[in-house]
Amino acid sequence: MKDLSKDSVRRLIVGDAGAGQRVDNFLLRHLKGVPKSHVYRILRRGEVRLNSGRVKPDAKLAAGDVLRIPPLRIATPDTERPRPAQGSRLSRLRILYEDDSLLAIDKPAGLAVHGGSGVSLGLIEQLRASRPESFLELVHRLDRETSGILLVAKQRTALIRLHAALRKGEVDKRYIVLVRGRWRDETRRVDLPLHKFLTGEGERRVRVEREAGKAATTVFRRQRVWQGEPALSLLDAQLRTGRTHQIRVHLTHLGFPLAGDDKYGDFEWNRRLAKRGLKRMFLHAWRLTLPHPVEARQLALESPLPRELSDFLAQLEDAERRDG
Numbered sequence: 627m628k629d630l631s632k633d634s635v636r637r638l639i640v641g642d643a644g645a646g647q648r649v650d651n652f653l654l655r656h657l658k659g660v661p662k663s664h665v666y667r668i669l670r671r672g673e674v675r676l677n678s679g680r681v682k683p684d685a686k687l688a689a690g691d692v693l694r695i696p697p698l699r700i701a702t703p704d705t706e707r708p709r710p711a712q713g714s715r716l717s718r719l720r721i722l723y724e725d726d727s728l729l730a731i732d733k734p735a736g737l738a739v740h741g742g743s744g745v746s747l748g749l750i751e752q753l754r755a756s757r758p759e760s761f762l763e764l765v766h767r768l769d770r771e772t773s774g775i776l777l778v779a780k781q782r783t784a785l786i787r788l789h790a791a792l793r794k795g796e797v798d799k800r801y802i803v804l805v806r807g808r809w810r811d812e813t814r815r816v817d818l819p820l821h822k823f824l825t826g827e828g829e830r831r832v833r834v835e836r837e838a839g840k841a842a843t844t845v846f847r848r849q850r851v852w853q854g855e856p857a858l859s860l861l862d863a864q865l866r867t868g869r870t871h872q873i874r875v876h877l878t879h880l881g882f883p884l885a886g887d888d889k890y891g892d893f894e895w896n897r898r899l900a901k902r903g904l905k906r907m908f909l910h911a912w913r914l915t916l917p918h919p920v921e922a923r924q925l926a927l928e929s930p931l932p933r934e935l936s937d938f939l940a941q942l943e944d945a946e947r948r949d950g
Contacts (some may be wrong), residue, residue, distance in 0.1 A: 630773070639785050640691040640765050642868070643793075649676065650683035655868045660698055668696055688794060690789045692782075719749075722775060722927055727784035727920045729762075734928045735906045736774040753778065766792065766868065771888075774801070774911025776927045784919035791917055792868065798915040801863040801873060802931060803850070804908035804939075805882040806895060808849050809859035816876050820869045831889065832871045834879045842869040844876050852942050852950070856895075858885075860939070873909065884909060904938045 644652050653665050653674070653913065672680045675694035676687075689695075720732040732740070740748035747755075754762050764776035764787045779785035791797050819839025820832050833839075843866035850860040859882070863873045871912040874890045877883065885899055886907035899905075914927045931939075 627832045635697060636695045636762060637782075638693040638695060638765050638792070639687055640687045640693065641785075642689050642766055642789070644687050644691075645689040647681065647687050649674070649681055649685045649687060652687055652693075653695075657695075657698065657854070663841075664698075668698075685884070689793075692787045700862055717778065722929060727779070727781045728788075728925075729778040729780055730905065730914070730927050731776045731778065733768055733773055733776040733911075734932070735771050738770045739767050739776060750778070752859070761872075765789070768911060769871070769907075769909075771886075771907040772909045772911060773932050774802075775914045776929050777916075779919070781920075787919040788916070791919070795866065796917055798913070799868070799911065800913040801865070801933075802910045802912045803861050803863050803873060803877070803910075804885040804935075805859050805861060805877055806856050806884040806892065807853055807859060808857040809846070809852075809861060809882065811846075811847050816846065816880065818842060818876055818879060819941055820872060820875055822870055830870070832869070832873060834877045839890040840867075840869060842867045842872050842876070852946055854946070902938070903941065904934070908935060908938075910935060 638656070639944055647655075650666065650669060653669075655663060657665060658664065666683065668674050669681070669683050673696040674681060676685060677711050678694070681693075707782070719734075721729065723730040731749070740746040740750045750762065754760070760852050761777045761782060761783075761787050762779055765779050766784065768774065768776050770805040777788065779788060788797075799935055818834045819836055820842045821835035822830060832842050845864040845866060847864070848859060849862055852858045854903055865872060869920040871889070874884050874887050878887070878890040884907065885891070886896055887909075888896065888907070891907075910929070910931055912929050912931065914925075916925050916927075917923075918925050930936075
C-alpha cells in the first residue's frame, strides 16, 4: 500500500495480502496515525471509493481492487516517518531484475516482507522509504523465514496484470525444499484443500480440511535422496495455487516434515539439525517464470541457493561419501 500524505487524495491497490479482508479492517490496519472514529466517518460519508463506487465498511476486497482515500491528516509528521537505518539489510539486498515496471529482489531468510506482527519495518516499507517518489507494491508474499525471489510492481498497470496472471495460473513458481523421509515418486501431484484458523493464543495456522478448505495443489519433483537414519530428500515444489503455508502443510500432512519448519515441522529434529549447522527453514523460492506485465515476452528469474543451505547439502554429500 502506498504511504499517505496529509493533504492529497491517494489510491491504494489491494495486494494478495488484502484479498478477502473487509474494507474497514484493511483501512484500520494500513492507515497508521488515523483515529478509528475518523476511518468510520469517511466510510459513512462515502468519501472512500472502491473501484470508483461507494463502499460499505463490511465489503470484501479482492486483489487488484483500487481504494480512493480522501485527504487525511496523519498523526505522524513526514519528518518522523521511519526510514531504513544506515547499514540496514535493505542496502545489502540483491536485485535479480529491474525495469520500469517490475523489480525482482532476492529476499534473505529472516526478513519480513511487510511490517506487522511485531515487525515495525518490513522489506516493502524500507524499500518505499529509500525510493519515496516511486510506486512500489508487493505482487506476492514470502514467509519471513523463506528466502528467494520476491516481485515488486513499479507501476499500477503492472501490478494489476501480474495479479491477473497469478489468478490465471500463468506464473510458474518453484521452490527447493529439504524434507525428512525417503521420497519415492519422481513426480507427485498433491491436491489437499487448506483451511486457515487461529490457535487459542491467536496465532494463524493452516491445516488440511477437505470440507471447509480451499483448493490447494502442489507438484513435487524428486531431486536427490540421501539414505541414512533418517533419510533426507531434496524436492522441487511447484505451486499451482498460492495458499498460506501451502508447501509446509502439504509436506507435514504427507509425513515429510520440512527441515527447520518451526510451525509444522518436527521440533526435536529441528534442534538436531541446528546443531549440525542448519539454523533456518530449508525453503527457497529459486525460480519464477512469468509473462512480462508490459512487454510481449516471458521472464525467467532464478535465485541461487543461499550459502547456508548449499553448505548443508555439501555436508550431506561429504557424510555420504565417508559412509559409502
